[in-house]
Amino acid sequence: MPDFAAGARVRVRNDWPETRGPVHIRTPHYLRGLQGTVVRQLGVYPNPEDLAFTRPAASHALYHVAFDQPAVWQEGHAGDELLVEIYQHWLEPA
Amino acid sequence: MNILEADSEKLLTAVRDLLAAKGLVSSAEISERIAITDAANPGQGARMVAKAWTDSAYRALMLADGAKAAEELGIPMRGAPPLGVLENTAEVHNLVVCTLCSCYPRAVLGYPPFWFKSAAYRARGVRDPRGLLTEWGTVLPAGVKIRVVDSTADYRWMVLPARPAGTEGWSEAQLAAIVREGDMIGVTIPVVPAH
Numbered sequence: 001m002p003d004f005a006a007g008a009r010v011r012v013r014n015d016w017p018e019t020r021g022p023v024h025i026r027t028p029h030y031l032r033g034l035q036g037t038v039v040r041q042l043g044v045y046p047n048p049e050d051l052a053f054t055r056p057a058a059s060h061a062l063y064h065v066a067f068d069q070p071a072v073w074q075e076g077h078a079g080d081e082l083l084v085e086i087y088q089h090w091l092e093p094a
Numbered sequence: 095m096n097i098l099e100a101d102s103e104k105l106l107t108a109v110r111d112l113l114a115a116k117g118l119v120s121s122a123e124i125s126e127r128i129a130i131t132d133a134a135n136p137g138q139g140a141r142m143v144a145k146a147w148t149d150s151a152y153r154a155l156m157l158a159d160g161a162k163a164a165e166e167l168g169i170p171m172r173g174a175p176p177l178g179v180l181e182n183t184a185e186v187h188n189l190v191v192c193t194l195c196s197c198y199p200r201a202v203l204g205y206p207p208f209w210f211k212s213a214a215y216r217a218r219g220v221r222d223p224r225g226l227l228t229e230w231g232t233v234l235p236a237g238v239k240i241r242v243v244d245s246t247a248d249y250r251w252m253v254l255p256a257r258p259a260g261t262e263g264w265s266e267a268q269l270a271a272i273v274r275e276g277d278m279i280g281v282t283i284p285v286v287p288a289h
Binding site for chain 2: 081
């Protein structure tokens with residue numbers, strides 16, 4: 001899994017693990033499959049998807065990713081943005 | 095016994111005794127943590143904001159590492175998640191929301207207000223932030239963009255609002271007194287009370 005630099009264009013994986021069983025996911029539904037821009041890395045943290053079930057948790061990089069807010073909803077004010085923490089394993093190069 | 099129906103005092107005592115019996119954490123440490131949690135309130139964040147408004151080195155520290163800046167003012171941060179600080183400027187206004195649950199910078203702002211946890215705030219914060227701010231009576235100058243920060247993971251976020259005009263020469267204590275909870279979430283901006 002590559003590290004993403006500030007400015008990298010990324011896509012949030014269009015994956016829905018909640019359809020396959022009990023999960024604890026920190027990636028909002030409304031961003032799945034959408035493209036954003038990495039602002040910066042926020043550190044490395046044990047995967048909460050495993051911690052929630054007391055499984056051994058590998059550490060993942062956490063990124064602050066910016067999204068064009070009107071593009072997410074097809075409405076809104078040009079220039080507004082969403083800034084969201086997303087783990088590396090949910091991101092792929094766009 | 096269903097844990098969801100257990101008497102909360104009894105549950106606390108049982109968990110506290112178990113943790114002590116297993117040597118994981120002492121009863122005194124739990125009492126200390128409860129006291130710290132109960133003592134946290136928006137006045138702590140307001141003190142940080144007021145100091146940032148009057149001390150540029152502190153402002154730089156606060157923007158680089160909110161937890162360090164909080165500790166510098168004696169606010170206990172041990173065991174708290176990392177604290178990020180989002181600065182409102184002439185170009186951008188920050189609004190904090192947690193769409194997944196109710197992540198909130200409790201160490202510096204205390205318990206979240208009831209509306210912060212409501213489904214309506216969480217949904218509209220990300221989808222219709224301008225409509226939401228209008229209902230709060232918050233008017234942004236034309237040309238200011240909104241950055242909605244959805245607090246989804248390991249960080250907690252607070253807003254450093256812009257210092258309002260009309261506060262020139264004020265002391266830190268005077269400044270801290272006008273900084274409200276909502277100003278540090280981004281639903282409102284500080285106002286100078288009319289005299």
